[in-house]
Amino acid sequence: xxxxxxxxxxxxxxxxxxxxxxxxxxxxxxxxxxxxxxxxxxxxxxxxxxxxxxxxxxxxxxxxxxxxxxxxxxxxxxxxxxxxxxxxxxxxxxxxxxxxxxxxxxxxxxxxxxxxxxxxxxxxxxxxxxxxxxxxxxxxxxxxxxxxxxxxxxxxxxxxxxxxxxxxxxxxxxxxxxxxxxxxxxxx
Numbered sequence: 001x002x003x004x005x006x007x008x009x010x011x012x013x014x015x016x017x018x019x020x021x022x023x024x025x026x027x028x029x030x031x032x033x034x035x036x037x038x039x040x041x042x043x044x045x046x047x048x049x050x051x052x053x054x055x056x057x058x059x060x061x062x063x064x065x066x067x068x069x070x071x072x073x074x075x076x077x078x079x080x081x082x083x084x085x086x087x088x089x090x091x092x093x094x095x096x097x098x099x100x101x102x103x104x105x106x107x108x109x110x111x112x113x114x115x116x117x118x119x120x121x122x123x124x125x126x127x128x129x130x131x132x133x134x135x136x137x138x139x140x141x142x143x144x145x146x147x148x149x150x151x152x153x154x155x156x157x158x159x160x161x162x163x164x165x166x167x168x169x170x171x172x173x174x175x176x177x178x179x180x181x182x183x184x185x186x187x188x
Contacts, residue, residue: 090114
């Protein structure tokens with residue numbers, strides 16, 4: 001009996017974009033909890049940490065479908081590249097605002113702008129659909145992608161908090177930002 005997952009990775013480029021997508025989607029799980037871990041340690045105020053994280057999460061929940069719609073119209077590279085750049089710069093500003101104890105409003109503005117992070121799972125599913133439209137391999141590709149999503153949510157949050165606690169408060173968010181930048185560069 002054939003391995004259905006082996007079949008989907010025989011398609012040229014599939015291994016590369018799946019690996020890049022895994023790295024690029026780690027920040028989906030790392031960022032919200034990473035913001036809480038970073039700010040609660042650096043500022044000692046859980047209400048602030050939760051509020052800034054909620055700003056990011058709620059803004060991203062609203063923005064992601066709009067960004068995905070633009071991606072569907074204009075293409076992944078045309079939209080994901082600038083939105084990722086904005087998100088990475090905003091995350092770097094959030095890191096600086098935390099490290100240098102900037103006013104609280106800068107944390108909220110940075111989190112708001114960082115929420116322009118594109119939806120990597122949606123882009124991956126679009127690529128799988130393009131490669132396997134009306135073919136049975138599409139089910140295996142979606143099953144693999146669902147498993148990758150679950151692994152991201154398990155590993156990403158633990159990685160983010162673990163780095164922040166073991167190294168320094170901003171470590172988890174710094175790793176998340178770097179993974180977003182390099183993962184999206186490789187994916188796009």
